[in-house]
Amino acid sequence: MDREELDAWLRLLETPGIGLEGARRLLAAFGSAQAVLGAAPAALSTVVGPVLARALGDVPEGLPALQDRTWHWLGEDPQRSILLLGDPDYPQALLQTADPPLLLYLEGERRLLGEKALAVVGSRTPTEQGRDNAESFARELGGAGLCIVSGLAQGIDAAAHLGALSAGAGTIAFVGTGLDQVYPPRNQALARQIAGSGLLVSEYALGTPPLAANFPRRNRLIAGVSLGCLVVEAALRSGSLITARLASEAGREVFAIPGSIHSALSRGCHALIRQGAKLVENAQDVLEELPLNRAPSETPASGTPADWPVTPGMSPEHGRLLDAMGFDPVGLDALQARGGWPTAQLNALLLELELAGLVAALPGQLFQRLQRG
Incomplete structure (x- = not known):
């Protein structure tokens, strides 16, 4: 793209009132952004009406600075x-959606847009188990050849990107700001990692701040470019369920990881399962539903809870405590009732398991077992 073509595209897309639908009609009528801007007002009026035709004749405030x-x-x-x-490498999956963007800003490995991909989404404030699930599923699914797609948000999104990066797999982050910004700011380092070995994508012009309305629109791209959507943890009203709905409407597979009946972050996943999403317990459950052209023997199998190892050096008493915990958050009183440990011994065992990464301490003096291995 040369400077003249870039300036024409930015002027077309940044003219107030035109929007994607108006720009599509103009491009269909005139063939290119430059041809649109070179057309007579009378010709433009037949496509978008006289008011917008006049608007195209005016330079929007701040446009020259944006172009530079x-x-x-x-x-x-x-x-x-x-x-x-119209580019040859525009992803076919996005072309098949109802509202494909006309222009995308990219930073990183552009080729990843052509890879078979899976969206992994969920809560911005997950449990430790949810974060661990997102990272481990993404790591295994990425290792099986899928590109992991998410939205660079804190929580499940960030864990999914990190899981893919740790497997040396491709990962794409669709963001709701211009690519000269990172939101949330705490994900600056992660964004740099993704730009270095994955791909950052935005349909928003440079300088676009994190406006609330941008993120639900961004979700349609996460769903549209992927073969399926895996929801790890989600409340009943959440952007993750919007992404899952958009994936379903686009004919993509929807997967959900079940959780505790006592957790608000499980209710969105349980609702999806009731609506027909596939309940998944391991990465193999996802892989067997996707068209990857791979023999069953080539897909790695995930472990079951019975296979989760205790870290070397842990005693049988640590294993007995893990069994007593189950997989829901649990308090000290309940653990003492289940296992009969004195308070001092129980606290010591829990601390050792927490340091080993097998247990997470939660607010309210609760503890939860984590999947490892």
Whole structure:
């Protein structure tokens, strides 16, 4: 893309009132952004009406600065590019959705948009077990050849990206801001990792702040580019369920990990399962539903709870405590009732298991067993 074409696209998309639908109609009528801007007002009026035709004749406030900033941003790093709807490597999966973006800003490995992908989404404030599940599922599914797609949010999204990166697998983060910003700011380091070996994608111009309305729209891209959507933990009203609904409407597979009946973060997943999402307990449950052209023997199998190992050096008493905990959050009183440990011994065992990464301490003096291995 040369400077003249870039400037034309930005002017078309940033003209107030045009929007994606108006831009699509204009491009269908005139063939290119440059041709749209070169057309006579009378011709433009037949497509978008006289008011918007006049708007296209005016330079939007701040547009020249945006054009300069975008051109310089592209030139600063060869891994940065712009992908247009008509480009040969525009992902076919997005083309099949109801509202494909006309222009995408990319930073990282552009080829990943052509890989078979799975969306992994969930709560921004997950339990420790949920975070662990997201990372381990993403690690195993990435190792099986899937590109892991999520939204760079804190919580489940971040854990999914980290799991894919730890497996050396591809990961794509669709964001709700311009690519010159990172939201939330705490994910700056993760965003740099993804830009280095994965791919950051946005349909929003540079400088676009984290507006609330952008994130539900971003979710349609996460769902649209993927073969399926795995929801790890979600409340009944959450953006993750929006992504799952969009995936279902686009004909994609929807998967959900069940959780404790006492956890509000399990209710969204349980609702999806009641609506027909596949209940999954391990990565193999996901892989067997996706068209990966792979023999069953090539897909790694996940462990079952009975296979979860105790860290070397742990005693039989540690194993007995883990069995007594089950997999729901549990308090000290309940554990003492189940196992009869004195308070001092129980606290010592729990601390050792927490340091070994087998147990997480939760608010309210609760503890939860974590899956490892």
